[in-house]
Amino acid sequence: MLDIKRIRDNEAEVREGLINRNADTKVLDDFIEADKKRRVLLTEVEQLKSQRNTVSKQIGLKKRNGEDTTEIQNQMKDLGVEIAKLDQDAKEIEESFQNLLLKIPNVPCKTIPVGKDESANRVAKTVGEAETFDFEPKDHVTLGENLGMFDFERGTKITGSGFPLLLGMGSRLQRALIQFMLDMHVDKHGYTEMLPPFVCNAASMTGTGQLPKMEDDMYKTTEDGLYLIPTAEVPVTNFYRQDIIDKELPVCLTAYTPCFRREAGAAGKVNRGLIRVHQFDKVEMVKFVKPETSYDELESLLDNAEDVLKALGLHYRILELCTGDISFAAAKCYDIELWAPGQDAWLEVSSCSNFEDFQARRASIKYKDEAGKNQFVHTLNGSGVALPRLMVAIIENGQQEDGSIVLPDAIVPYMGGIKTIK
RNA sequence: GGAGAGGUGGCUGAGUGGCUGAAAGCGCGGGAUUGCUAAUCCUGUGUAGUCUAAUUACGGGCUACCGGGGGUUCGAAUCCCCCCCUCUCCGCCA
Helix, strand or coil: CCCHHHHHHCHHHHHHHHHHHCCCCHHHHHHHHHHHHHHHHHHHHHHHHHHHHHHHHHHHHHHHCCCCCHHHHHHHHHHHHHHHHHHHHHHHHHHHHHHHHHHCCCCCCCCCCCCCCHHHCEEEEEECCCCCCCCCCCCHHHHHHHCCCECHHHHHHHCCCCCCCECHHHHHHHHHHHHHHHHHHHHHCCCEEECCCCEECHHHHHHHCCCCCCHHHCCECCCCCCEECCCCHHHHHHHHCCEEECCCCCEEEEEEEEEECCCCCCCCHHHCCCCCCCEEEEEEEEEEECHHHHHHHHHHHHHHHHHHHHHCCCCEEEEECCCCCCCCCCCEEEEEEEEECCCCEEEEEEEEEECCCHHHHHHCEEEECCCCCEEECEEEEEEEEEHHHHHHHHHHHHECCCCCEECCHHHHHHHCCCCEEC
């Protein structure tokens, strides 16, 4: 959430941010109104409480002196009724105030492109070149099913559409990739590995910004009110919820988790196979940093994600997302897209975002600055990277005319020396 | 899942209705003293909201917070109810 003072003092700046996001500014208007009401009410009720506290203390003193206090007690009783009534009003306005605050998105960073939707995203760079084929390249579904790497029909039978089932070398390749990426982030990039819960409570979901807005996009357990995580960002960031980090910043964590997302993709060719699914695996990187370093840290986070793709020799590009395309909690975001020749399309495999103090305020994550004062950290996260589309790119780029898949050299040691899936 | 014990400030730990936002100790900050290392003494040391102030800053007032929520009372860390968590024992279990 945003700093209340920032909204009060720089309303125009916040409003502009929302407009640039293509977001409704009504929530801001409502918030400002609620804020005014709340402050008036708080002042009033707190004055009455102060009065009550003072008199109550006097009652205590008088009683000890044996004086009769019946009359002032009755007066205080009446005051108590009034306070209770105002308190109720204050509670209601406080609730709506908080709810509105939680619904205001982050203000986009000043430097990012302004635009309504993805058409305004800027291609920051393109790395490598598209694989060329002297035959018609097939898509990953055809290739993988022929090789027994996955069985989508049975996944659908067991659970429903969008729940992919990997098999044999498909399963093995994905496991190898997870291991490969975690090793890289831990050994080369200095992250600490974490294996968190895959289910989180509402407080955690609110902390990172999934709730209240994305409630319908998540799987929820009926008995316990817990949510299946849509990304490792949730448990990993909430590691420090309600905490003051006592470690030297930055703190860098990485985690493999499955991710569960309800949002239904349109069925059909563009979302065929592994492209858009309800359950997928991902290796995530999360950073807790000092505010003044967060934009440098974003660049290094992006580097860390790119390293994976470079090591695998894949053709990719970096998009700098525009104001209308960044997520609710982000101030700035880079997407990484892989080239998939079988799709003849770019596939998003990573989003690297700086949330500034937006999540830290929601989740109350602080550190002690040089002066010993508690300050909110900045949080960042990025996929490093998501598995299904990485699989798609490896399969479609490595395909041979005979339908076999030549694997990137870097992954071979993780495959027990297997160089080709056939 | 059942039974018992317990959850107080950075930590240890006192506190069963008012003089307790909270003793004491430890830790930490500032100062003094001692010719080394060390020790001693003094002093300060929670968070959030809100009002006030105003160029910021510093400050001051008030309210709330002793696991969370509700209740009783003029007044609650303290009494009552519900929930959560931790520990011990039992049950079940990969």
